Amino acid sequence: MAAEKMLPQIFKFVDQNVESYKALLKEAVAIPSVSCDPKYRKECIRMAHWMQNKLKEVGASTELRDVGFQTIDGNEIQLPPVVVGSLGNDPKKNTICVYGHLDVQPALKSDGWESEPFELVERDNKLYGRGATDDKGPVLGWLHAINAYKGIGEELPVNLKFIFECMEESGSEGLDELLMEKLKPEGFFDTVDYVCISDNYWLGTTKPCITYGLRGISYYFLEVECAKMDLHSGVYGGTVHEAMSDLIYLMNTLVDKDGKILITDIYKSVAPLLESEKKLYNSIDFDPEAYRKSIEAHKLPHNGVKEELLMHRWRFPSLSLHGIEGAAFQPGAKTVIPGKVIGKFSIRIVPNQEPEEVEKLVFDYIHKKWAERGSPNKMRITAQSGRAWTENPDHPHYQAAARATRLIYQTEPDMSREGGSIPVTITLQEASGRNVLLLPMGAGDDMAHSQNEKLNVRNYIEGIKLFAAYLYEVGKLPK
Numbered sequence: 001m002a003a004e005k006m007l008p009q010i011f012k013f014v015d016q017n018v019e020s021y022k023a024l025l026k027e028a029v030a031i032p033s034v035s036c037d038p039k040y041r042k043e044c045i046r047m048a049h050w051m052q053n054k055l056k057e058v059g060a061s062t063e064l065r066d067v068g069f070q071t072i073d074g075n076e077i078q079l080p081p082v083v084v085g086s087l088g089n090d091p092k093k094n095t096i097c098v099y100g101h102l103d104v105q106p107a108l109k110s111d112g113w114e115s116e117p118f119e120l121v122e123r124d125n126k127l128y129g130r131g132a133t134d135d136k137g138p139v140l141g142w143l144h145a146i147n148a149y150k151g152i153g154e155e156l157p158v159n160l161k162f163i164f165e166c167m168e169e170s171g172s173e174g175l176d177e178l179l180m181e182k183l184k185p186e187g188f189f190d191t192v193d194y195v196c197i198s199d200n201y202w203l204g205t206t207k208p209c210i211t212y213g214l215r216g217i218s219y220y221f222l223e224v225e226c227a228k229m230d231l232h233s234g235v236y237g238g239t240v241h242e243a244m245s246d247l248i249y250l251m252n253t254l255v256d257k258d259g260k261i262l263i264t265d266i267y268k269s270v271a272p273l274l275e276s277e278k279k280l281y282n283s284i285d286f287d288p289e290a291y292r293k294s295i296e297a298h299k300l301p302h303n304g305v306k307e308e309l310l311m312h313r314w315r316f317p318s319l320s321l322h323g324i325e326g327a328a329f330q331p332g333a334k335t336v337i338p339g340k341v342i343g344k345f346s347i348r349i350v351p352n353q354e355p356e357e358v359e360k361l362v363f364d365y366i367h368k369k370w371a372e373r374g375s376p377n378k379m380r381i382t383a384q385s386g387r388a389w390t391e392n393p394d395h396p397h398y399q400a401a402a403r404a405t406r407l408i409y410q411t412e413p414d415m416s417r418e419g420g421s422i423p424v425t426i427t428l429q430e431a432s433g434r435n436v437l438l439l440p441m442g443a444g445d446d447m448a449h450s451q452n453e454k455l456n457v458r459n460y461i462e463g464i465k466l467f468a469a470y471l472y473e474v475g476k477l478p479k
């Protein structure tokens with residue numbers, strides 16, 4: 001069927017099935033697949049099985065690939081399997097490899113959610129729930145787009161390959177090895193022509209974008225131990241070198257009040273800013289004041305200048321302090337000296353910083369500061385890292401995605417980069433040797449990782465249409 005007829009029929013089909021799309025997202029959100037907490041590991045495994053069944057229902061052949069174990073505090077814990085699948089193998093059609101993740105960040109109602117985080121609730125045309133936008137909604141979007149072709153009795157315009165994991169929020173453990181040491185030698189990528197990931201967001205709330213860069217992440221666990229147990233501060237205070245004081249000292253040496261990272265030589269390998277690149281930021285649709293208001297921040301750094309803010313989000317590294325395990329974080333005046341505390345911080349790394357080089361700089365710096373501190377306590381630092389990624393946005397693949405976006409949103413998408421990280425992106429680029437593209441579904445105010453994460457009904461539904469149109473446009477690219 002010609003495009004002029006087929007796509008409108010698909011869009012109509014999507015509009016007629018909105019309630020079933022919401023119901024499926026509700027089912028997915030109800031599985032608390034929190035990957036960072038071993039307590040929820042069974043749920044991550046359940047999530048992988050759930051996804052495998054959903055893929056089977058759309059006709060894909062699938063398998064669950066074992067990626068082994070993770071060591072936490074000396075204990076081996078089973079990693080969730082990776083869902084690998086394929087749908088169609090017509091040699092005349094292009095093949096797209098779609099990646100997404102079904103694990104989520106932790107969430108408790110008591111963190112400040114207005115409703116239960118693992119119960120999808122609709123308020124004001126927004127679907128609230130942990131994972132709604134990151135990344136369960138977009139992953140389900142692919143299933144719905146495939147189903148829409150089936151629903152109107154049309155063949156898919158492309159072959160599809162799928163990689164869905166349940167450990168992305170925790171460093172994608174085991175996935176790189178699966179891709180490079182198993183799937184690639186087995187020939188999984190031999191037929192892949194394009195790679196597409198929908199796991200990021202628009203820059204703002206109205207204008208769609210297509211994304212060609214991600215920062216990497218280098219995440220640190222900084223542990224200080226002063227005693228084998230927690231101690232009464234009235235009984236022991238004044239008689240021990242406290243772990244928490246040491247940790248706060250170390251953490252306070254990392255970054256200044258304006259966000260400048262204080263680690264020696266950390267900026268040395270950051271790619272220099274080219275004159276041609278500077279111009280790109282100018283044309284991006286980004287309103288610093290609306291951004292400030294959306295997070296209710298008092299003042300933005302870099303004097304709130306749009307270009308500076310975008311550069312510090314996309315192409316310069318940033319260091320964030322995340323929290324302290326073992327600290328008394330609950331309400332109330334707990335008078336304890338923690339025996340062991342683990343400080344958590346991360347650096348979003350950028351081209352041309354390599355994780356190994358950054359880790360070495362951080363370890364050397366922390367050991368130097370520790371020596372200066374002269375504490376008798378035990379200190380240990382460990383890291384897990386993923387690389388930054390950039391792609392060529394002038395590729396026909398990006399032009400196809402731009403055509404699909406224009407069709408759905410009647411506007412030219414911004415070509416954006418993203419401050420967040422999806423560690424496997426660069427591995428997919430290397431494993432396939434193909435152009436990789438990020439096609440976001442959600443809006444910039446979706447509050448992924450935060451309280452009251454949501455996905456606008458409009459973004460979900462138009463996003464499904466966008467995926468269907470993208471499949472069509474890539475189907476038209478020369479083989």
Ligand SMILES: NCC(=O)N[C@@H](Cc1c[nH]cn1)C(=O)O
Pocket residue numbers: 134135168169170171199200217219420421422423
């Ligand atoms: N939507 C992508 C995303 O949120 N990725 C995480 C990845 C992560 C978390 N911990 C280590 N890596 C991110 O925080 O960017």
Ligand SMILES: [Zn+2]
Pocket residue numbers: 101134135168199200
């Ligand atoms: Zn994500």
Ligand SMILES: [Zn+2]
Pocket residue numbers: 105134169448449
């Ligand atoms: Zn995330």
